[in-house]
Amino acid sequence: MSTPESPGDAAERSSTHQDGFRSGFACFVGRPNVGKSTLTNALVGQKVAITSSRPQTTRHAIRGVVHREDGQLVLVDTPGLHRPRTLLGERLNDVVHTTWAEVDVIGFCVPADQAVGPGDRFIASELAKVTAKTPVIGILTKTDLVRPEVIAERLLALQQLSETLGHEFAEIVPVSASSGHQVSLLADLLLARMPPGPPLYPEGELSDEPETTLIAEFVREAALEGVRDELPHSLAVVVEEMTPGKVLTVRAEIFVERDSQKSIVIGKGGSRLKHVGTEARRQIEALLGEKVHLDLFVKVAKDWQRDPRQLRRLGF
Numbered sequence: 001m002s003t004p005e006s007p008g009d010a011a012e013r014s015s016t017h018q019d020g021f022r023s024g025f026a027c028f029v030g031r032p033n034v035g036k037s038t039l040t041n042a043l044v045g046q047k048v049a050i051t052s053s054r055p056q057t058t059r060h061a062i063r064g065v066v067h068r069e070d071g072q073l074v075l076v077d078t079p080g081l082h083r084p085r086t087l088l089g090e091r092l093n094d095v096v097h098t099t100w101a102e103v104d105v106i107g108f109c110v111p112a113d114q115a116v117g118p119g120d121r122f123i124a125s126e127l128a129k130v131t132a133k134t135p136v137i138g139i140l141t142k143t144d145l146v147r148p149e150v151i152a153e154r155l156l157a158l159q160q161l162s163e164t165l166g167h168e169f170a171e172i173v174p175v176s177a178s179s180g181h182q183v184s185l186l187a188d189l190l191l192a193r194m195p196p197g198p199p200l201y202p203e204g205e206l207s208d209e210p211e212t213t214l215i216a217e218f219v220r221e222a223a224l225e226g227v228r229d230e231l232p233h234s235l236a237v238v239v240e241e242m243t244p245g246k247v248l249t250v251r252a253e254i255f256v257e258r259d260s261q262k263s264i265v266i267g268k269g270g271s272r273l274k275h276v277g278t279e280a281r282r283q284i285e286a287l288l289g290e291k292v293h294l295d296l297f298v299k300v301a302k303d304w305q306r307d308p309r310q311l312r313r314l315g316f
C-alpha cells in the first residue's frame with residue numbers, strides 16, 4: 001500500500017493509456033446494513049471494507065480501487081448516516097457530507113428485502129442539499145433475497161425517491177453483491193460518470209487506507225464477533241506499535257466503556273481474547289503477507305463516545 005502518485009507521475013503514465021480512459025471517485029450511501037461495504041468488496045474483488053450483520057460498523061472512509069482496461073474507479077466507503085445523538089455520531093455525519101461533496105458520482109443503495117421508508121427519504125433529503133450537480137445512481141441491493149415481482153415493485157419505489165432528491169436518478173440498477181449479478185454493469189455505469197483522465201493509483205493498489213487502520217478494523221471485527229448484542233458500538237481499537245523483527249509484532253489496544261464490557265471481551269480465563277487474537281492475526285497476516293505476532297490489551301476508557309479528547313486519541 002502506498003500513497004497516490006504525484007500529478008507529475010500521473011501525467012507521464014497517461015501517455016501509456018489509450019484515449020477515452022476515465023478515472024475518478026465514487027461513493028455509496030444508504031441506511032446502515034444495506035450492503036454498501038459488501039458491494040465495495042464485490043467491485044474491488046478483495047476484502048477491504050469490513051462487513052458485519054450489525055449496523056454502523058464502517059467508521060472510516062476506506063477506499064477500494066477498481067482497475068479496468070478503460071478506466072479506474074476509486075471507491076470511498078462512508079459510515080452509515082444517522083441522526084446524531086453523540087459527538088461520535090456528529091463526527092461520522094461530517095465525514096459523510098465531506099465525502100459527498102468530493103466525489104464524481106454517488107450510488108444511493110436501497111435494499112430489495114425491505115420497503116423504501118423514512119430512513120431512505122431522510123438520506124435523499126440530505127443528499128438533495130449537497131448533490132445538485134453530482135449524479136446519483138439508484139442501486140437496489142440484495143436482489144438475490146427476493147422474487148422478481150418484488151424487485152419490480154422496489155425499483156418503482158426507488159424511482160419515486162427522486163422527488164425527495166430534487167432531481168432524477170442518473171441511472172437505476174438492481175444488483176446482488178452476493179451472487180455478483182449486475183455488479184460489472186454497475187461498474188460500467190459508475191465509470192461512465194467519471195471524467196476523462198489518467199489512472200490515479202498505480203495498478204494493483206486496492207486500498208489507500210493506512211495499514212494500521214485496516215489492522216485495527218480487523219481486531220475490532222474479531223472482538224465484536226458473537227458479542228455484538230452486548231457490545232454494540234462501545235468498542236474501539238488503536239494499533240499502538242508495529243515492530244519489525246523475525247516476525248512482525250503488532251501491539252493493539254481494545255477500548256471499551258465499562259469494566260463489565262472488559263470482562264466480556266476477555267472471556268473466562270482470557271479464552272475469548274485468545275480467540276479474537278487468533279482470528280485477527282489470520283486476517284492481518286493475509287493483508288501483510290508475513291507472519292505476525294499480535295499482542296492485544298483491553299482497556300476501559302469511560303464514555304469515550306462522548307469525550308472529544310478520547311475521540312481524537314482513538315482516531316475520530
Ligand SMILES: Nc1nc2c(ncn2[C@@H]2O[C@H](COP(=O)(O)OP(=O)(O)OP(=O)(O)O)[C@@H](O)[C@H]2O)c(=O)[nH]1
Binds near residue numbers: 054
Ligand atoms: N443476501 C445478500 N446479503 C447481502 C448482500 N450484500 C450485503 N449483504 C449482507 O448484508 C449485511 C450488511 O452488509 P454490509 O455490506 O456490512 O452493509 P453496509 O451498508 O456497509 O453497513 P454499514 O457499514 O453498517 O453502513 C451483511 O450481513 C451482508 O452479508 C447481497 O447482495 N445479498
